[in-house]
Amino acid sequence: MAGKRVDSILSTKLSRRGALTGAAAATAAFAVGPGFVRYAQAQSSAPVKIGFQAHRTGIGAAYGRWYEKTTNAAIKAINDAGGINGRPVEVVIEDDGTDPGRGAEVVGKFATQHKVDVAYGTLFSHVVIGSAPAAGEAKLPYFVVSEGHHVASTKLNRYVFQPGITDVKSQIQAMAPWIAANAGKKVTQIFPDFAFGYDHRDYLPPALKAQGADVVGQIAIPPTESSFTKYFPQIPADTDVIYHVMVGPAVLTFVKELGEFYGSGGPKLFGFIDSLEAVDINSPGLEFLDGSHFWEGSPRYAQEGDSEAQKAYRAAVGIDANGASVDDPKDVSTAAHMFGCWETLYVIKKAMEDAGYKGPEDRAKLVEATEALTEFAEGPEHPQGAKTFDGKIHQCFGIQNISKVEGGKLKVVHKTRIEDGLYEPEGDYTTQPL
Amino acid sequence: MSGRTERGNEKRKQFAYGLVAALIGVALLLPSQALAHASDRGHVLLLPTGYYVVGGACAVAASFLAMVLLRRPRRRAVAAIRLAEVPAGLRIWTSLLSFLMLAVLLAAGFWGSRDPLSNPLPLTVWTIVWIGLTLVQGVFGNLWRWIDPWYGPLRLLAPILPAPRRLPSRLASWPAALLLLAFAWFELVYPAPDDPYRLAIVLGAYWLLTFAAMATFGHAAWSRQGEFLSVFFRLISAYAIVSERDAGGRVSITAGLPGTRPEASSGLSLSEAALLLAALASVSFDGFMRTFVWLGAIGVNPLEYPGRSAVVLPNTLGLSGAAMLLSSLFFACLAAGRGMAGGGPRLADLAGRLVWSLVPIALAFHFAHYLVALLVNGQYALVAFSDPFSLGWDLFGTAHAPVMAGIAMGSDAAWVLWNLQAGVIVLGHVAAVLVCHSACAAIYDDRRRALLVELPLTVLMIFYTVFGLWLLSTPTGA
Incomplete structure (x- = not known):
């Protein structure tokens, strides 16, 4: 029922201050807002x-802006549909x-000063890792939208969840069947020489091996590098596919120099859109x-077969057919990741409803209710697609998109199955005391 | 005094100043179609920035050569146009209004939104005042004098305040110079300068301390020696096209060519020179601390920036190092030039005359480095002003205006922005060479000695042009 209502609400244009205006605004809105009758x-x-x-x-501000817009849109939709357990939802932004x-400080403030029910929304892995202990200490459920493997590694604590976006280990693993079947059997990886690159360096080879393909070369590029031509001769001559995950300001230079190195030929290219998130693909x-393939969590460009839920989500957040702001x-946008905010908020809603959540005294019940979730159906609350949730490792697993750069757009050519990205759990948070 | 001339190429100098001011003015008034995102450095990396660096250095060098080769014109008076005359008492009211706004902003800082992009306090302090007002002062004169939030309250309380005590003159403007450095540290190094609550505490405390100092030593004395914004804004507006003069209870506001005002050629104290050097060093370090070079040097992976709280110590050292390095270079150049010219005024006096040449450079750096922030955060400020306490108000009809961050995004914007930034950096340095030349010509009767004394400083300016352009085109990660 909530979903149906959301559909009708999503067509309303949202202003950026609609939901994130703080305590006073929320209180004022109750008196006069459209939700008055329901509340x-x-x-x-x-x-x-x-x-x-x-x-x-x-450094995360460009992502933060879109995470804010998406959060704003989801909160408006949730409130317009009656809030959570009949209560309106208010966002306190820090x-x-x-x-x-500062991340740890902010989580502490949420717990003691703002007395929030849950903390939410963190993207950058190092901030998640820095903040998680504070959440555990305060026994404050902490829902991150980071895609890092840190939650699923079970090295954080029982209060940290990632139910709205698939972790990077699963994403990488899910790419292997398609790469082996469609791009080629011999893969050379080019990645930045630090943790972000190491995830790809470590998780891809075994996944490819399982599909009968091999990593024939691994080229780690120092993070401070801004010219890349000298590394290209290290690419083995028999490479079918270059798997690249460069990030930072020099990405455009990397692609340009790679093009100059190979001219019109060369191996196929497969990348993660993280490299070019929020960057116009036609730059x-x-x-x-052109003609190469990318992983996308959620497609940046509107696709022909988009579901009604996907269309409604895009309209609510305010992105056009090219994945850019309708106003600008x-x-x-950071389309490949920000959907995770929308979906995470609906998971919080679902878990609070399941737990009969009334206030901070029910936080432990909320943790258990979240752990008891097993799957999320595709729909207005989960427009990116269906997901399963593993309560033991606090991580969801969804479908992934493989898109081809074609005519200046990213066109989805393959959607992975959830099973492609599943792996053996590395631990069990539910054994930790609450 | 608007007709005052110096020996040297006055006419050309004035034309050049006018051109610089006009270009900066035009740039400020450009519609918002053209600005690059800070993280859009990737697009800049693909531009032929190396040519700009070489070209910029050549342009600054050529402007010096032109000074060497061109004949001195005869002295000629230049008239200033009188714009308006207002009663001096108006200043009390504008200051009180500013004080009132400050009170509202502080209240917003304490009780408004926690989001630094929704709360008007951080947006006003960092974007509107520190970035915007500095540039406005550079072009349109010392507005700060009218809106400093202490003058009005002090005048109102004057009848009950004791007579001001004398502030020791040997303190000079050192308190202001040190406070400016402290302010720069808070802006660039402190982990959370944007946090509305903490900013409200710092700003509130600064207002109170300044008020106490002004109540003790008098508004005029502390504004000259201790209140860093008053000193900075006064110095930075020395080459503005608008100036004002007090005359018998009325203030006469005039427009004239930059560089024709007497205060822009009087000697500054060593402490005022230090303040200008610190201001330029801090903007320079703001750019430098984000480069791969600095991050690499302090052992930080620029693609995985650990956040400000992890680099407080290296950046504190870096900021103070930058101020010391720039000051040392400046004085070394002066000493070398003075040596080559076979003596002249005391080094400190020479510095007081020639440090004015840093004003156009400081303004150019300010413009180039903060342009994107001004354009994007300026929009957030407009939104926040309509609803300062996040109560759902819409005071000015802008509360729901979309913030167009895209004006600074993408390759087209990067191209336009880079050209604007590079153009202003080069023009700022050309203007600096002109100021330096005219100051030297006023000090030394002998043309050859004047050129010798300015030569090392000119070399420093060419180097700083290269450095400035490099800062804007090198990979950044923080």
Whole structure:
């Protein structure tokens, strides 16, 4: 029922201050807002408070802006449909400066000062890792949207969840069958020489091996490098596919130099859109990517077969057919990741409803209710696609998209199965005391 | 005094100043179609920035050669156009209004949104005042004098305040110089300068301390020696096209060519020179601390920036190092030039005259480095002003205006922005060479000695042009 209502609401244009205006705004909205009638039945209930740990400043700010827009849109949809357990939802936003030190501070503030019900929304892995102990200590459920493997590794704690976006280990593993079957059997990886690159370096080879393909070369590029031509002769001559996951300001230079190195020929290219998230795929220097393939969590460009839920989600968040802001076509969204905010908020809603959540005293019940979730059906609440959830490792697993750069757009040519990305759990959070 | 001339190429100098001011003015007034995202450095890396660096250095060198080769014109008076005359008492009211706004902003900092992009306090302090007002002052004169939030309250309380005590003159403007460095540290190194609550505490404390100092030593004395914004804004507006003069209870506001005002050629104290050097060093370090070079040097992976709280110590050392290095270079150049010219005024006096040449450079750096922030965060500020306490208000009809971050994104914007930034950096340095030349010509009667004394400083300016352009085109990660 909630879903149906969301559909009708999603067509309403959302202003950026619609939901994230703080306590006073939420209170004012109750008196005059469209949700008044519905909330009236639960007037004695205070709002459900969600502490949004946002990268508003620092290196994550470009992502943070879209995470905020998506959060805003989802909260509006949830509130317009009656809130959670009949209570309105209020978001308390705190900037962490994309800084793990401040991240821990912010989580502490959420628990003691703002007294939120849950903390939510962190993207950058180092901030998640820096903040998780504070969440555990405060016994504050902490829902991250980071795609890092840190939650599923079970090295954090029982209060940390990632139910809205598949982790990177699963994403990489899910790429292997398609690469082996369609791109080639001999793969050379080019990755930045630090943790982000190591995930790809470590998780891809065994997954490819299982599909009868091999990594024939691994080229680690120092993070401070800004010219790449000298590394290209290391690419083995028999390479069928170059698997690249470069990040940072020099990505465009990397692609341009790779194009100059190979001219019109060369191996096929497969990349992760993380390299070019929020960057126009038609930017000068990226011409060599034409015809190559990318992983996308959720497609940036509107696709022919998009579901109604996907269309409604895009309209609610305010992105056009090219994945850019409807108000500002130059502002390309972080489409491959930000859907995770939308879906995570609906998971919080579901878990709170399952737990009969009333307030901070029910946080342990909320943790258990979240752990008891097993799957999310595709629909308005999960527009990216169906997912399963493993309560032991607090991680969801969804389908992934493989898109081809074609005519200046990314066209989805393959959707993986959830099973492609499943792996043996590395531990069990549910054995930890609450 | 607007007709005051110096020996040297006055006419050309004035034309050049006018051109610089006009270009900066035009750039400020450009519609918002053209600005690059800070993380859009990737697009800049693909531009032929190396040619700009070489070209910029050549342009600055050529401007010096032109000074060497061109004949000195005769002295000629240049008239200033009188724009308006207002009662001096108006200043009390504008200051009180500013004080009132500050109070509202502080309240917003304490009780408004926790989001630094929704709360008007951090947006006003960092974007509107520190970035915007500095540039406005550079072009349109010392507005700060009218809106400093202490003057009005002090005048109102004057009847009950004791007579001001004398502030020791040997303190000079050192308190202001040190406070400016502290401010720069808070802006660039402190982990959370944008946090509304913490900013409200710091700003509130600064207002109170300054108020106490002004109540003790008098508004005029502390504004000259201790309040860093008053000193900085006064110095940075020395080459503005608008100036004002107090005359018998009225203030006469005039427009004239930059560089024709007397205060822009009087000697500054060593402490004022240090303040200008610190200001330029801090903007320079703001750019430098984000480069791969600096991050690599302090052992930080630029693609995995650990956040400000992890680099407080290296950046504190870096900021103070930058101020010391720039000051040392400046004084070394002066000493070398003075030596080559066979003596002249005391080094400190020479510095006081020639440090004015840093004003156009500081303005150019300010413009180039903060342009994107001004354009994007300026929009957030407009939104926040309509609803300062996040109560759902829409005071000015802008509360729901979409923030167009895209004006600074993509390759087209990067191209336009880079050209604007590079153009202003080069023009700023050309203007600096002109200021330096005219100051030297005023000090030394002998043309050859004047050229010798300015030669090392000119070399420093050519180097700083290269450095400035490099800062804007090298990979950054923080």
